Amino acid sequence: MTHRVLIADDEPNIVISLEYLMKRAGYEVSVARDGQEAIDAIRRERPQLVLLDVMMPKKSGFEVCQELRADEALKGTLVLMLTAKGRDTDIDKGLGVGADAYMTKPFATKDLVAKVAEMLGAAK
Amino acid sequence: MKGDKRLLLVLLAPGAFLALFALAGGALLWSTLEAPQRETLAGLLNERGALLVMAALGTWGLAAWLLSGLYRQYASAAAKLLEQARVRLDSDLQHEITPDGAASLRHLAATVNQLLHQRTELREQMAQKVAEASRHIDEERARLAALMSELTQSVVVCNLDGRILLYNQRAQLQFRALSSAPALAGGAELIGLGRSIYSVFERKLVRHALENIQQRLQRGAAQPAAQFVTTTAAGQLLRAMMSPVRGGEADDPSLHGFVLMLDNITRDYEEESARDQALHAFTEAARASLGNLRAAVEMLDDPDMEAAVRERFQAVISDEVQLMSHRIQELAAQSTQDMRTRWPLEDMLGADLVAAAQRRIDALPGLRASTGEIDETLWLKVDSFALLGALASLAWRLGDEYEVKVVELRLHSAGQRAHLDLVWAGPSMNTETVVNWEAEPMKTGAETSPLSVRDVVQRHGGEFWFERERARHRTFFRFLLPLASAQEQLDTATFVRSDSRPEYYDFDLFQATESSRALDDQPLHELTYTVFDTETTGLNPSEGDEIIQIGATRIVGGKLRRRESFEQLVDPQRGIPAASIPIHGIQPEMVAGQPTIDIVLPAFHKFCADTVLVAHNAAFDMRFLQLKEERTGVKFDQPVLDTLLLSAAVHPSQDSHRLEAIAERFDVTVMGRHTALGDAMVTAEVFMKLIPLLQAQGVHTLGQARELAQKTYFARLKY
Numbered sequence: 105m106t107h108r109v110l111i112a113d114d115e116p117n118i119v120i121s122l123e124y125l126m127k128r129a130g131y132e133v134s135v136a137r138d139g140q141e142a143i144d145a146i147r148r149e150r151p152q153l154v155l156l157d158v159m160m161p162k163k164s165g166f167e168v169c170q171e172l173r174a175d176e177a178l179k180g181t182l183v184l185m186l187t188a189k190g191r192d193t194d195i196d197k198g199l200g201v202g203a204d205a206y207m208t209k210p211f212a213t214k215d216l217v218a219k220v221a222e223m224l225g226a227a228k
Numbered sequence: 229m230k231g232d233k234r235l236l237l238v239l240l241a242p243g244a245f246l247a248l249f250a251l252a253g254g255a256l257l258w259s260t261l262e263a264p265q266r267e268t269l270a271g272l273l274n275e276r277g278a279l280l281v282m283a284a285l286g287t288w289g290l291a292a293w294l295l296s297g298l299y300r301q302y303a304s305a306a307a308k309l310l311e312q313a314r315v316r317l318d319s320d321l322q323h324e325i326t327p328d329g330a331a332s333l334r335h336l337a338a339t340v341n342q343l344l345h346q347r348t349e350l351r352e353q354m355a356q357k358v359a360e361a362s363r364h365i366d367e368e369r370a371r372l373a374a375l376m377s378e379l380t381q382s383v384v385v386c387n388l389d390g391r392i393l394l395y396n397q398r399a400q401l402q403f404r405a406l407s408s409a410p411a412l413a414g415g416a417e418l419i420g421l422g423r424s425i426y427s428v429f430e431r432k433l434v435r436h437a438l439e440n441i442q443q444r445l446q447r448g449a450a451q452p453a454a455q456f457v458t459t460t461a462a463g464q465l466l467r468a469m470m471s472p473v474r475g476g477e478a479d480d481p482s483l484h485g486f487v488l489m490l491d492n493i494t495r496d497y498e499e500e501s502a503r504d505q506a507l508h509a510f511t512e513a514a515r516a517s518l519g520n521l522r523a524a525v526e527m528l529d530d531p532d533m534e535a536a537v538r539e540r541f542q543a544v545i546s547d548e549v550q551l552m553s554h555r556i557q558e559l560a561a562q563s564t565q566d567m568r569t570r571w572p573l574e575d576m577l578g579a580d581l582v583a584a585a586q587r588r589i590d591a592l593p594g595l596r597a598s599t600g601e602i603d604e605t606l607w608l609k610v611d612s613f614a615l616l617g618a619l620a621s622l623a624w625r626l627g628d629e630y631e632v633k634v635v636e637l638r639l640h641s642a643g644q645r646a647h648l649d650l651v652w653a654g655p656s657m658n659t660e661t662v663v664n665w666e667a668e669p670m671k672t673g674a675e676t677s678p679l680s681v682r683d684v685v686q687r688h689g690g691e692f693w694f695e696r697e698r699a700r701h702r703t704f705f706r707f708l709l710p711l712a713s714a715q716e717q718l719d720t721a722t723f724v725r726s727d728s729r730p731e732y733y734d735f736d737l738f739q740a741t742e743s744s745r746a747l748d749d750q751p752l753h754e755l756t757y758t759v760f761d762t763e764t765t766g767l768n769p770s771e772g773d774e775i776i777q778i779g780a781t782r783i784v785g786g787k788l789r790r791r792e793s794f795e796q797l798v799d800p801q802r803g804i805p806a807a808s809i810p811i812h813g814i815q816p817e818m819v820a821g822q823p824t825i826d827i828v829l830p831a832f833h834k835f836c837a838d839t840v841l842v843a844h845n846a847a848f849d850m851r852f853l854q855l856k857e858e859r860t861g862v863k864f865d866q867p868v869l870d871t872l873l874l875s876a877a878v879h880p881s882q883d884s885h886r887l888e889a890i891a892e893r894f895d896v897t898v899m900g901r902h903t904a905l906g907d908a909m910v911t912a913e914v915f916m917k918l919i920p921l922l923q924a925q926g927v928h929t930l931g932q933a934r935e936l937a938q939k940t941y942f943a944r945l946k947y
Contacts, residue, residue, distance in 0.1 A: 117520040117524070117547060118516075118520045120540060121527050121541070122523065124527055124537070124541075125523070125527065128530070188514075188516035208515065209516055209520075210515060210518035211523075212526070213522070213523050213526040214526075
């Protein structure tokens, strides 16, 4: 079966690349433009993996992640944080609030695709 | 009298002795005789008894004369000697004892006199030594205080109660910045001898630091210091370094007080955090942009991509590149504004720098410097030594290589910076030469420096170039120099203005401990006083007369603290009657633009905190203050002493208790009278002269003084 991937980011300039990348890798892709939309989309579509930006309007990626982990039904959703916040403390916080992986921008698209594949593979 | 009685006894004794002898001898003789013998003896005695009596009287007289002589020589002379010696023992009478009586007693008297001389000498030596020692101590204290006052670090020394016993000028400036009413009390309501440091720092914070130090002391730490950072009521960030003041003995671990070295780190902190934030924001934005770019670029590698999609990715790239360029420009604009060199620069009045440069150039052979346009108001941040060296070396090379005889110095502001120009008429030079001059080590005659002009310019975070004024056939070198910030200008200006060395310390306050006694029970000479005076538009506050000036000074530890004074004109928000102007000398235009009483009174209230108020005819001034209580929300409920009433109590027979009259009686020099501060100073001096007179009348405590004042006749007058 095809994995569903949600891209939660408010910057269209990265969304376009991510969307293209994920689609090319063969995933079913949906997009959310802010934190609240992301939560709603996850509840509705139950993606296996979320590419989650930290700095988003309405709700930050940290908040979204915490909400996911607090919700029994959504707990299993894989979260890959993808953000420009690159300090050690940010990474610690991301993993602390329950992200499965953390990638700092700028990243190599190859690495991203490999990481997503690895995460989804392990989850199977 | 006692002596006379004894003498009488001495004189009577031989008579009594002779009478006793005659009676006893006679009776014994009589008892052994037969009746006829008794008759014969009686007959003999009847006939010749007078002879016996005469002989007896003669013997008595002789004996009495001898004994009285002996008595005088020994007994009474000894008694006198004893008396005289006693007097000298009990007092410090230095007068010699008069020798009298027998030779041995005279010797004794002489010996006592010698001892007396020795004692006097010893006392004198002792007094001299004490005086010398205390002079030494005073000198050392003064030296220490002088040293402190020159320090650019701000230092405050407190006793264990947190009372300030030393502070330096820098500390005073710093406290000015902390003051919530800086223009009025000038920080004097916060810092002053005997004031509590707890009005600036939270008591618990200081206690905590003290405890830390005490623990470290007990552990035997070599440098038991503590540090804390705190925000003050005025929103400033202060870093305080606390060190203990220990007992005099080297290994005495007991704490007597503490030294605080203060740094106002508000500006540094704000600058640094602003810089950090900018850097952080930029990094994150750059990461995001680069992320977008990189992803898009990598997508473009896909050979199967449709043309329409490819275009979208190209649009992303061009968009992000533009955003990045824009961000970098912004950051660059910001950081050049903020760029400060790390080299420590001093604040200097630009005109002073120019004058120094002029002197320096004039001293070079064959060169003369004139000044052109100078902006006298500019404060620069410079390394003046290096900069003067650069100017001199440039001028020297102009003279040496281009035969320039006269140069001109100009200084004017250019936005955030200043232009300092070295101008000359005549030949210009090519750019290459200037570049060399800028880069080579500076040379002035035989003197060379390891620095180049460029190094000097870099120290200032500035720039250097040369320009031609073609129209006037002149050329100039231009230095672009940083300006001192407004706050720094103020600081330095104050530094320059203060001339004489102020009284910033009183180590005697080390001994002063917070008294648990009620204020009324405290001795007059130990209290801290605020002596004040007001100038007003008239005599009737209830009929709309207002305060137009308040002046006050402090008495701490029995000394007048002229430096810790308060002087402020007040806008009365009404006219000043022309008739009153000759009295106080305050013209209406002088109070225009001054703060109103609503602002001045709270500042004055803070200045008076924890002190006893003293004023001449205090009731008058207090009426003015009290009428404003409701409006300003500050209540002057301190104890008040009135020099008028106290003077009347001390000198009840004097007619006048006007301030001038009392000052004249006490020989107090009246200076600047009829300004509020001038009058306050005179009142303070008068008050200090009154204290010993009050003590002589048995009035020692504040309570007693207040009672006395109330009893005084004048107290019944209503003002």
